[in-house]
Amino acid sequence: MDEFWVFGYGSLMWNPGFGYVEKSEALIFGYRRSLCVYSWVHRGTEASPGLVLGLDRGGSCRGMAFRVASGEWAEALTYLRERELVTNVYLEKTLPIRLADGRRVVAVAYVVDRDHRQYAGTLDPVGAAQIVESAEGQSGPNDAYVFNTLAHLREMRIRDQWLEQVAGEVERMREAS
Numbered sequence: 001m002d003e004f005w006v007f008g009y010g011s012l013m014w015n016p017g018f019g020y021v022e023k024s025e026a027l028i029f030g031y032r033r034s035l036c037v038y039s040w041v042h043r044g045t046e047a048s049p050g051l052v053l054g055l056d057r058g059g060s061c062r063g064m065a066f067r068v069a070s071g072e073w074a075e076a077l078t079y080l081r082e083r084e085l086v087t088n089v090y091l092e093k094t095l096p097i098r099l100a101d102g103r104r105v106v107a108v109a110y111v112v113d114r115d116h117r118q119y120a121g122t123l124d125p126v127g128a129a130q131i132v133e134s135a136e137g138q139s140g141p142n143d144a145y146v147f148n149t150l151a152h153l154r155e156m157r158i159r160d161q162w163l164e165q166v167a168g169e170v171e172r173m174r175e176a177s
Contacts, residue, residue, distance in 0.1 A: 004073040005107035006066045006080065007097050009033045010053040013064040014152045017083065018076035022067035025100040025156075031111060032059035033160055035128050035146070037089050038118045042139035050135030050142035051120060051128055053149065054090065054112030062158045065097055065107055077108070084110040089118040125162065129169030143170050 007028055008016065035051040044050030055061060068076045084090050090110035097107045112119055123131075135142035150167055153160055 002070055003105060004068045004070060005097070005105050006068065007063055007095070007107040007109040008066065009055050009061050009063040010149065013156065016066055018068065018079050019072050020066035021069050024065050025062065026065035026097045027060055027062055028095060028097045028109065029060045031055045031057060031061055033061045033163070035123065035132070035163070035166060036112055036120050038120050039137055041137055043137045043142040043145050044135035045137060048135055049131070050137055051131050052145065055109060056112050065099060080108065087118060089113055089116045125165035125169050128166045129173060132166060133170045133173045146170065
């Protein structure tokens with residue numbers, strides 16, 4: 001294999017942390033971006049967990065794909081595993097994606113493990129917002145994570161209607177209190 005691709009759907013899109021030789025908007029089918037992972041450290045605690053993004057089954061997801069040079073692949077993969085597999089809530093998979101120019105390639109992607117105890121399941125926007133609005137962890141408030149993610153997605157002209165609904169519910173809760 002002489003082409004190595006990584007698919008990012010969250011912070012990897014704007015902060016990959018590894019070298020790459022090509023970057024492209026990409027679409028993955030069969031998975032969607034979702035606040036479906038309980039965060040017990042960075043955006044919450046075990047007593048009051050927050051929510052962070054996972055790539056969950058169903059739908060499709062616009063993200064960013066990065067092609068890594070073959071000579072740098074081992075280093076990039078080691079970095080990604082250290083970053084994404086800390087608690088094993090994500091599974092490393094090689095999945096087909098479609099690049100913006102129509103090319104179809106396979107990419108490493110980190111998909112949520114639905115059997116892991118940090119899997120939050122499918123939440124509606126109100127339920128997710130109730131968690132996000134009150135949680136805080138070592139990296140700061142959970143709502144800041146959601147608003148920051150949305151800002152980056154908007155900069156990249158990627159619309160995530162569900163995440164926008166969650167943010168809208170958080171704002172509504174703030175106004176009501």
